[in-house]
Amino acid sequence: RKEVEQDPGPFNVPEGATVAFNCTYSNSASQSFFWYRQDCRKEPKLLMSVYSSGNEDGRFTAQLNRASQYISLLIRDSKLSDSATYLCAVNMAGTASKLTFGTGTRLQVTL
Amino acid sequence: EPEVTQTPSHQVTQMGQEVILRCVPISNHLYFYWYRQILGQKVEFLVSFYNNEISEKSEIFDDQFSVERPDGSNFTLKIRSTKLEDSAMYFCATNIRGRNQPQHFGDGTRLSIL
Numbered sequence: 001r002k003e004v005e006q007d008p009g010p011f012n013v014p015e016g017a018t019v020a021f022n023c024t025y026s027n028s029a030s031q032s033f034f035w036y037r038q039d040c041r042k043e044p045k046l047l048m049s050v051y052s053s054g055n056e057d058g059r060f061t062a063q064l065n066r067a068s069q070y071i072s073l074l075i076r077d078s079k080l081s082d083s084a085t086y087l088c089a090v091n092m093a094g095t096a097s098k099l100t101f102g103t104g105t106r107l108q109v110t111l
Numbered sequence: 112e113p114e115v116t117q118t119p120s121h122q123v124t125q126m127g128q129e130v131i132l133r134c135v136p137i138s139n140h141l142y143f144y145w146y147r148q149i150l151g152q153k154v155e156f157l158v159s160f161y162n163n164e165i166s167e168k169s170e171i172f173d174d175q176f177s178v179e180r181p182d183g184s185n186f187t188l189k190i191r192s193t194k195l196e197d198s199a200m201y202f203c204a205t206n207i208r209g210r211n212q213p214q215h216f217g218d219g220t221r222l223s224i225l
Contacts, residue, residue: 032211043202043216044154087154096167097142097209101154 001026004090006102013109017078021105023088024070032091033071035062037084038104044087047073078109113137115217117203123223127192132220134186134203143186144204144214145178147171154202160186161209190222198224 005024013019025033036044048055050062050071061074075082085104092100116135124130136143145157158168160178175191186205190197200221204214 034213036216038154041200041221043218046213046215049213089154091211097159097206097212098144098156098167098169099146099154099204099214100156103153 002102003027003092003100004088004102006086006088006105008103008105010106010108013078013107015078015080015109015111017109018074018076019078019107020072020074021086021088021107022070022072023090023102023105024068025088025090025092026069027090027093028066028069029093030090031093033062033064034089034099035060035071035073036087036089036101038087039084044089044101047086075107078107080109080111083107083109115203115205115215117201117217117220119220120218121221121223123225124193126195126224130190130193130222132188132190132201132203132222134188134205134217135184136186136203136205137215140205140207140215142166142206142209142212142214143178143180145188146202146204146216147199148202148219149199157188157201159209166209193222193224195224198222 033050035047054063059076063072087104088102089099143160177189200219203217206212
């Protein structure tokens with residue numbers, strides 16, 4: 001099993017739609033989780049940290065399910081500018097502070 | 112908003128040559144990282160650095176790689192004898208307290224080995 005796994009997509013959705021991505025991780029003792037956004041050939045930009053109780057930032061909601069070892073990202077009211085690749089990153093248990101990334105899920109929002 | 116800055120933005124080098132990639136961390140950040148991303152692949156961890164020492168490194172970070180922070184500001188990644196497969200985007204990242212903290216990435220150096 002891969003350490004961090006994401007569906008590569010692409011997810012093609014119309015503007016205004018709600019879309020959700022999942023990311024599974026292999027190590028049940030992992031402590032911290034993040035969603036990053038990456039535009040083509042650019043750096044990962046932090047979208048949000050994922051907290052145990054779930055958290056929301058505007059149109060974005062992140063959830064953590066420890067029992068099933070996945071995190072999720074929900075985007076409501078999708079905008080054209082949301083088109084990007086969404087990277088899941090995990091601070092795996094047994095490591096110091098390195099982040100282990102998934103391959104990313106590509107989102108394309110269309111008119 | 113403070114940023115991590117990297118230079119150069121693009122480096123083209125002949126195979127076998129040495130390259131040095133530079134990063135200026137956010138000023139109050141104490142933990143520094145290098146990652147790379149080969150075109151079309153995922154972001155991969157190379158090395159983490161704290162208190163002037165390597166704290167963790169991946170199997171990619173072999174003897175041809177080294178890091179240092181010689182002047183207290185720039186954090187550098189040196190690749191001693193470049194190979195074709197070193198062609199990638201190299202990202203520097205930093206954070207305040209290391210573990211369990213989000214990392215902030217610079218805009219990367221695209222390294223092309225000919």
